Amino acid sequence: MTQFHSINAVTGEPQGEPFAVHGPADVAALCAAADEAFDAYRAISNEARATFLETIADEILALGDDLIVAAMSESGLPRARLEGERGRTMGQLRLFASVVRAGAWQGIRIDPALPDRAPLPRPDLRLRMIPVGPVAVFGASNFPLAFSTAGGDTASALAAGCPVVVKGHPAHPITGGLVASAIAKAVAACGLPAGVFGHLTGPSNELGAALVQDPRITAVGFTGSRAGGLALAALAAARPVPVPVYAELSAINPVLLLPEALKARGAALGTGFAGSLTMGAGQFCTNPGLLLAIEGEGLDAFVEAAKAGVAAAPAQTMLTKGICEAYRKGTALLAEQEGVEVLAAGESGEGSQGGAVFFQTTAAAFLANPNLGHEVFGASSILVRCADAAELAAVLKGLEGQLTATLHMDDADEALAASVLPILERKVGRILANGWPTGVEVCHAMVHGGPFPATTDPRGTSVGSMAIDRFLRPVCYQNLSDNLLPAALRDSARGDGAPRLIDGVLTL
Numbered sequence: 001m002t003q004f005h006s007i008n009a010v011t012g013e014p015q016g017e018p019f020a021v022h023g024p025a026d027v028a029a030l031c032a033a034a035d036e037a038f039d040a041y042r043a044i045s046n047e048a049r050a051t052f053l054e055t056i057a058d059e060i061l062a063l064g065d066d067l068i069v070a071a072m073s074e075s076g077l078p079r080a081r082l083e084g085e086r087g088r089t090m091g092q093l094r095l096f097a098s099v100v101r102a103g104a105w106q107g108i109r110i111d112p113a114l115p116d117r118a119p120l121p122r123p124d125l126r127l128r129m130i131p132v133g134p135v136a137v138f139g140a141s142n143f144p145l146a147f148s149t150a151g152g153d154t155a156s157a158l159a160a161g162c163p164v165v166v167k168g169h170p171a172h173p174i175t176g177g178l179v180a181s182a183i184a185k186a187v188a189a190c191g192l193p194a195g196v197f198g199h200l201t202g203p204s205n206e207l208g209a210a211l212v213q214d215p216r217i218t219a220v221g222f223t224g225s226r227a228g229g230l231a232l233a234a235l236a237a238a239r240p241v242p243v244p245v246y247a248e249l250s251a252i253n254p255v256l257l258l259p260e261a262l263k264a265r266g267a268a269l270g271t272g273f274a275g276s277l278t279m280g281a282g283q284f285c286t287n288p289g290l291l292l293a294i295e296g297e298g299l300d301a302f303v304e305a306a307k308a309g310v311a312a313a314p315a316q317t318m319l320t321k322g323i324c325e326a327y328r329k330g331t332a333l334l335a336e337q338e339g340v341e342v343l344a345a346g347e348s349g350e351g352s353q354g355g356a357v358f359f360q361t362t363a364a365a366f367l368a369n370p371n372l373g374h375e376v377f378g379a380s381s382i383l384v385r386c387a388d389a390a391e392l393a394a395v396l397k398g399l400e401g402q403l404t405a406t407l408h409m410d411d412a413d414e415a416l417a418a419s420v421l422p423i424l425e426r427k428v429g430r431i432l433a434n435g436w437p438t439g440v441e442v443c444h445a446m447v448h449g450g451p452f453p454a455t456t457d458p459r460g461t462s463v464g465s466m467a468i469d470r471f472l473r474p475v476c477y478q479n480l481s482d483n484l485l486p487a488a489l490r491d492s493a494r495g496d497g498a499p500r501l502i503d504g505v506l507t508l
Contacts, residue, residue: 004203006174009076010317012351019173021202027165027210033195034134034163035216041196042131042161050097052190053159056150057090059182059189067178071144074172076317076352081280085145092152092442096159099465103498105129105160106488107474110502123479126489129472131161133218136211138232139169139176140223141319142283147462148172149179149199152442153221153246156467162219163196167211170203171320177201205231212236212245219471222247223285223462226375226453233456246470247456248449250375251403252289253437254396254428256420258413261434262298269408270302273381274309276436278346278356281316282379283323286404286437289375291383294392303360303383307344310358313379315349323377324352330376331357337372339365340382354378363391367398389416396420401451401458402428404437427451429458 005014113124139148168176180199229247356379429450446464
């Protein structure tokens with residue numbers, strides 16, 4: 001195959017002009033250009049790098065309605081959702097611009113020499129974080145803007161000083177191509193080497209494998225399926241020089257419906273759950289795919305309201321035909337499991353349209369069948385009815401790693417909530433109260449990550465300013481003269497505004 005087409009998500013028909021399928025030679029050329037550009041790009045000032053990120057945001061906005069129309073056509077997502085996602089994409093870039101300017105990402109630590117210390121003198125030691133090198137980024141299917149070509153992985157890697165080579169998601173090549181053109185314009189406008197950003201297109205897994213295996217790639221950012229992410233991680237680990245893969249894979253994001261909250265507002269919680277489950281056809285990594293509740297007053301009211309909300313939900317166009325087929329297969333398999341009951345199903349639709357499905361089971365059945373704890377990507381969720389708090393804790397302890405856990409609680413539930421918090425801390429990256437996990441704020445305190453299989457590395461996040469840390473590494477400089485030290489570590493740089501840890505004391 002030398003060409004492929006964009007596919008209209010609603011009709012399933014090819015649209016627009018064909019796209020070239022890139023191959024190993026293209027991968028090698030872009031990675032070589034990224035490697036060549038690395039030293040020049042990482043050497044530019046913080047202000048220049050921040051301005052570059054802001055220029056990308058401006059160029060994305062300048063694409064105008066063409067970008068939104070293309071994304072609607074290729075994803076089936078509505079205009080309002082995509083306009084919001086465009087704003088989030090630009091917001092991420094501007095957030096990282098502010099992070100770069102502030103300078104704390106450099107992690108400066110200085111332990112001045114102690115020549116008179118006994119029994120041995122201490123040398124002058126200074127540390128800073130530097131970018132790791134060229135980064136490979138894989139566009140995601142469910143966020144054609146915010147998690148794709150100029151998404152969080154790209155923004156944080158560029159902020160760190162790393163050139164980026166993106167493998168655009170084959171489900172939205174028009175959208176990805178437009179965004180790639182905006183980044184290329186920003187590269188040129190800021191006078192940067194062209195190799196700071198590269199963009200690859202093509203539907204084959206071999207293209208992504210070649211990118212991850214290129215020796216000039218030093219880290220990988222990925223959002224997608226568990227199978228896809230693990231395949232890339234295995235390739236990266238098998239290289240002569242292994243590199244880290246920061247992959248977001250799968251999660252069912254448990255929601256705990258605690259007893260007093262159910263008593264007080266069971267029906268309202270059921271309605272809210274149905275809305276969160278069916279938003280965007282359930283195609284969110286933080287979708288509430290698991291509900292946990294103790295038998296008692298208010299649970300039946302929750303179930304009835306949730307059933308009504310799910311049953312009334314219209315069929316929605318899913319991102320691709322393949323995703324829709326996998327969703328139907330996954331929900332059909334769940335329905336066949338022993339001890340599982342289908343409580344409600346929304347309109348099923350045809351072609352690439354999927355309908356919501358709401359299941360229930362017992363804690364005993366859930367604990368006995370690991371398949372019930374696996375993600376079905378889409379508007380699918382299962383309620384686990386627990387006999388008591390001990391059974392609730394047992395279910396939580398048996399869960400895989402997750403992106404989020406939610407506590408719906410009243411004041412009288414605090415003792416129970418306190419008892420499960422240590423379990424949740426070991427299982428998830430974000431714990432929230434009295435809300436729904438769909439919706440991830442882009443800010444400094446956000447963690448969008450978690451223990452495996454939520455991600456391949458629970459120490460990081462793909463959303464929020466801390467995402468920059470994935471693409472940095474520490475270097476220590478011992479007894480270098482002031483002239484040889486990087487500018488940020490020189491004594492004369494004390495007025496640059498970046499915080500410093502001097503002899504263990506934070507200094508501004």
